[in-house]
Amino acid sequence: MxxxxxxxxxxxxxxxxxxxxxxxxxxxxxxxxxxxxxxxxxxxxxxxxxxxxxxxxxxxxxxxxxxxxxxxxxxxxxxxxxxxxxxxxxxxxxxxxxxxxxxxxxxxxxxxxxxxxxxxxxxxxxxxxxxxxxxxxxxxxxxxxxxxxxxxxxxxxxxxxxxxxxxxxxxxxxxxxxxxxxxxxxxxxxxxxxxxxxxxxxxxxxxxxxxxxxxxxxxxxTYPTKDVSKVKSMVEYILMNKKLPSTIPNHLRLSSVYKEFPQHLIPDETMCYHCSDCTFLSDPVCITREAKILTTTGIVQGGSLLQHLFYFNYE
Ligand SMILES: [Zn+2]
Ligand SMILES: [Zn+2]
Ligand SMILES: [Zn+2]
Structure with missing residues (x-):
């Protein structure tokens, strides 16, 4: 039809x-x-x-x-x-x-x-x-x-x-x-x-x-989503936008004695990256309370990772 x-x-x-x-x-x-x-x-x-x-x-x-x-x-x-x-x-x-x-x-x-x-x-x-x-x-x-x-x-x-x-x-x-x-x-x-x-x-x-x-x-x-096309889209986004640069700028380097790590990791994004019409993402939702931070000297455990829900609306 x-x-x-x-x-x-x-x-x-x-x-x-x-x-x-x-x-x-x-x-x-x-x-x-x-x-x-x-x-x-x-x-x-x-x-x-x-x-x-x-x-x-x-x-x-x-x-x-x-x-x-x-x-x-x-x-x-x-x-x-x-x-x-x-x-x-x-x-x-x-x-x-x-x-x-x-x-x-x-x-x-x-x-x-x-x-x-x-x-x-x-x-x-x-x-x-x-x-x-x-x-x-x-x-x-x-x-x-x-x-x-x-x-x-x-x-x-x-x-x-x-x-x-x-x-x-x-x-x-x-x-x-x-x-x-x-x-x-x-x-x-x-x-x-x-x-x-x-x-x-x-x-x-x-x-x-x-x-x-x-x-x-x-x-x-339903987190993480089981919808393959959405997972793919999320992974592609992370791959393209969340890579560490090969040379890390000086102001982002912490000396190893400086062991204060953030307790909550919240993504910076607040708008949907798919939409051209400025669609807001949801408020952060807690995904886990056992987030790990991988550092060059070890793994920091026990933080909470929050995530804005991706909102798929291809307008
Ligand atoms: Zn339809
Ligand atoms: Zn329901
Ligand atoms: Zn959107």
């Missing part, structure tokens, strides 16, 4: 007109989780992105061969979008009900309510249910996500709930681990569709409940 026209395009739904965010069916045929695209060509920061890795790669290739205005089928299909979806206002009462039914502990309520406030501050819908995913036995909830991350270049993730198998899935976490996004989606369906859970409750395993108690983090779970 290459030609997108008014009679032949992928179904789409607008979920956030203010930020130009849409959900688009991945392909015309077959079961698939719908994906997010953003077309925001107003305001200070323009953003035209499809969250599918494949589309980002194609765009870079097209761009290199001089096709500056090449858009993927998902972005093109949005021109024919006629559906506007809204976010229900989820209540604290539903969360309290969920605590009673042992979905999670009382202490989580604040965390989820805070996430809701954050979405409000950003004028982004907290959760929206898509109707274009296939099969219909799966429910697809688009959930707001405040941080840029490896698993999505946009501010949203698509959480799915398989009503037949009673299984939840979020791209940020492995199947049996929980995450804030899944819980926001649960909150949504629990409030909007309580009859779905009359029988099953939250039948995820006891292990998962414990795993949740151990605390989930939205960012750290």
């Amino acid at each position: 290459t030609d997108i026209t008014s009679s032949s395009h992928l179904d789409s739904e607008c979920i956030d007109p203010q930020n130009g965010v849409y959900i688009v069916r991945k392909s015309i045929h077959g079961a698939s989780t719908p994906l997010h695209v953003q077309i925001k060509i107003w305001g200070e920061q323009h953003r035209v992105s499809c969250e599918l890795n494949e589309c980002q790669t194609n765009k870079v290739l097209a761009w290199r061969s001089g096709l500056l205005s090449c858009q993927c089928v998902h972005l093109q299909s949005v021109s024919y979008c006629k559906t506007f979806l809204t976010s229900p206002s989820l209540t604290e009462e539903s969360l309290k009900e969920m605590v009673k039914s042992k979905w999670f502990g009382q202490d989580k309520i604040k965390q989820y309510v805070d996430r809701q406030k954050l979405a409000q501050e950003e004028n982004a819908p907290l959760s929206v249910e898509s109707k274009i995913g296939i099969p219909p036995s799966k429910r697809f909830i688009s959930v707001y996500k405040p941080n840029i991350s490896y698993y999505s270049i946009l501010d949203r993730v698509m959480v799915s709930y398989d009503t037949k198998k009673n299984l939840w899935h979020c791209p940020c976490a492995k199947t049996l681990r929980s995450c804030t996004h899944k819980y926001i989606a649960k909150w949504h369906l629990f409030q909007v569709n309580p009859e779905l859970f009359r029988k099953v409750q939250s039948t995820e395993s006891a292990e998962e409940f414990q795993a949740t108690a151990m605390e989930e983090s939205d960012e750290s779970e």
Whole structure:
């Protein structure tokens, strides 16, 4: 499918007109989780992105061969979008009900309510249910996500709930681990569709409940990224930009008696090196507390290494 026209395009739904965010069916045929695209060509920061890795790669290739205005089928299909979806206002009462039914502990309520406030501050819908995913036995909830991350270049993730198998899935976490996004989606369906859970409750395993108690983090779970093209890009960047010069300038040399090494290593970069439109990287995220510094006389251990998350958005 290459030609997108008014009679032949992928179904789409607008979920956030203010930020130009849409959900688009991945392909015309077959079961698939719908994906997010953003077309925001107003305001200070323009953003035209499809969250599918494949589309980002194609765009870079097209761009290199001089096709500056090449858009993927998902972005093109949005021109024919006629559906506007809204976010229900989820209540604290539903969360309290969920605590009673042992979905999670009382202490989580604040965390989820805070996430809701954050979405409000950003004028982004907290959760929206898509109707274009296939099969219909799966429910697809688009959930707001405040941080840029490896698993999505946009501010949203698509959480799915398989009503037949009673299984939840979020791209940020492995199947049996929980995450804030899944819980926001649960909150949504629990409030909007309580009859779905009359029988099953939250039948995820006891292990998962414990795993949740151990605390989930939205960012750290996928570091380092498993995406080969991103790893390659990161390594190339380090290779090209982080080499030691063969002659080290005098002012950078420390005498061996001067053994004060930094406790925290934070990269200097604050902007994305891929983007021409000044995209900021995230705040530093701690990658390890056992960083080592290799010196000419030995190895210094026990520092912490922080990293700005690379944000891939080839605009
Ligand atoms: Zn696309
Ligand atoms: Zn998640
Ligand atoms: Zn970028």
